[in-house]
Amino acid sequence: MGILENKRLVITGAGSGIGRATSLLAAKEGASVLAVDIAESVKDTAALITSSGGKAMAAQADVSEESAVIAFIDQCIDTFGGIDGLHANAGISGGRKSLQELTVDDWQRTLSVNTIGVFLAVKHAAAHLVSQGNGALLCTASVAGLRANAGGIDYSASKAGVVSIVQTVAYQLYGTGVRINAICPGLIETGMTRPTFDLAREKGREDRIGQINPTRRAGQPEEIAQMACFLLSDKASYVNGQAIPVDGGLSASHPWAFPRTPS
Ligand SMILES: NC(=O)c1ccc[n+]([C@@H]2O[C@H](COP(=O)([O-])OP(=O)(O)OC[C@H]3O[C@@H](n4cnc5c(N)ncnc54)[C@H](O)[C@@H]3O)[C@@H](O)[C@H]2O)c1
Numbered sequence: 086m087g088i089l090e091n092k093r094l095v096i097t098g099a100g101s102g103i104g105r106a107t108s109l110l111a112a113k114e115g116a117s118v119l120a121v122d123i124a125e126s127v128k129d130t131a132a133l134i135t136s137s138g139g140k141a142m143a144a145q146a147d148v149s150e151e152s153a154v155i156a157f158i159d160q161c162i163d164t165f166g167g168i169d170g171l172h173a174n175a176g177i178s179g180g181r182k183s184l185q186e187l188t189v190d191d192w193q194r195t196l197s198v199n200t201i202g203v204f205l206a207v208k209h210a211a212a213h214l215v216s217q218g219n220g221a222l223l224c225t226a227s228v229a230g231l232r233a234n235a236g237g238i239d240y241s242a243s244k245a246g247v248v249s250i251v252q253t254v255a256y257q258l259y260g261t262g263v264r265i266n267a268i269c270p271g272l273i274e275t276g277m278t279r280p281t282f283d284l285a286r287e288k289g290r291e292d293r294i295g296q297i298n299p300t301r302r303a304g305q306p307e308e309i310a311q312m313a314c315f316l317l318s319d320k321a322s323y324v325n326g327q328a329i330p331v332d333g334g335l336s337a338s339h340p341w342a343f344p345r346t347p348s
Contacts, residue, residue, distance in 0.1 A: 087114030088318040093165040095119045095158060097148050097206060098175030100126035102275025103225060105133075106306035107172055107313040112139030114314050119161040122175065123147050140165070148175045148202035151209075158209045167217070170317045171210035173203040174225040178277050179240040192239050199243035204250055207265065211254070214263045221317045222265040224251055225309075226328055228336045231269055235335075244269075248328040255326030264325040266316045271295075271332025273304045296343070300333030 089111050096111065098104035100122030108120045108130050117140035120130045127143045134141035142164050146153040161168045179195035203224050214220030229236035230244025251267040258265060272295055274282055282303075285291050295303035312331045315321050330336045 087116075088320055089314060090115030092116040092169040092317065093119075093161060093167050094170045094172065094317060095121060095161045095168060095206070095210060096172040096174060097121040097202070098225070099130050099143075100124040102277060103270065103273060103306045103309045103313075104172070104174045105130045106310040107174065108141065109133060110307065110310040110314050111317065112137075112141055114318070116170075116317075117141070117165040119144055119157060119164065121146055121148070121157050148173070148206060149197040151205050154202075154205040154209050158206075158213065162213065168210060168213050168220070170214075170221040170223070171206055172223045172225070172313055172317060173206040174223075174313075175202055176225060176243075176277070179237050179243070181237045182239075184238060187238060195239040195243050196246070199240070200246040200250070203247050207250065207254060211258065211263060211265075215258065215261045219262040220264075221321070222254070222263065223313060223316050224265070224267045226251070226267040226269045228269050228271050228330055228332050231328070231330065231336055235271075251328055252326050264321070266321070266324055266326070267328040268309060268312055268316070269328050269330040269332065269336070270309050271298060271304060271330065271335040273306055273309060275306055278303075295333065298333035298335035299337075302333065304331065304333060 094116045096108045099108045099120035108118045112118050112134040119142050120127050121144045131141040131143035144157045146157050176199045207222055224247050226247040227244040229241040230248045251265050254265050285294050309331055
């Protein structure tokens with residue numbers, strides 16, 4: 086029996102990368118998945134699950150639109166008979182503009198998807214979970230939300246906001262039986278980071294990717310999905326209010342220089 090047997094989950098950003106990998110693994114672990122994404126590719130995610138015997142439905146929606154969020158939470162309940170968990174994972178990189186280049190429009194766009202989008206999904210899923218007295222909420226933050234040098238100013242602040250949502254909402258949900266946590270991925274090879282990987286490969290520098298963490302490589306979306314499914318499952322029953330890095334050890338260190346090999 087899978088660790089998510091009979092769980093009914095909403096997973097956003099499910100058309101690609103971490104959200105797709107989490108949807109596929111969750112279904113394999115027994116969950117029914119409402120896969121949500123603004124991109125049409127979310128239909129492929131649902132088709133991949135159903136073609137291998139799992140339960141899934143796709144919803145194309147923008148997580149920054151409150152009416153759309155209410156609609157996809159309701160769709161999960163209508164389709165699967167309820168909701169047991171949410172992975173608010175959809176996000177955008179926001180680019181890498183400098184302090185002087187960044188505009189208010191840039192900020193509003195990044196925050197509307199990465200932070201307000203997470204808030205809306207958490208808010209509307211929690212309303213159902215609290216009334217039934219159990220459930221698991223999970224958000225994708227980032228190591229960029231913990232420290233500098235993993236994203237632009239707007240992106241990093243948007244992810245620090247996600248960490249704060251998780252910490253404060255855990256206490257708003259005090260005694261309700263509903264848990265909330267965040268994953269903070271390091272560098273993971275997905276649609277969002279493809280340009281970095283493509284450029285490194287083009288320059289023959291693929292071996293340099295991920296070298297600043299002690300695991301000495303970038304991560305794969307399936308490695309985030311493993312932690313996501315654990316946190317969404319009852320196996321994580323005493324994990325609450327945490328922002329957990331899954332980053333090959335990147336965030337464990339003070340700044341350091343590569344050790345030189347003696348000549
Ligand atoms: N890839 C990394 O290295 C990395 C590191 C840390 C955190 N993250 C976070 O992981 C999450 C997943 O990203 P990914 O790396 O899998 O990238 P990805 O680009 O492969 O997937 C993100 C998905 O979110 C969807 N999305 C974007 N805006 C949306 C909106 N308004 N409404 C609904 N869906 C929307 C996209 O269409 C896409 O399918 C993001 O929150 C990202 O910030 C990624």
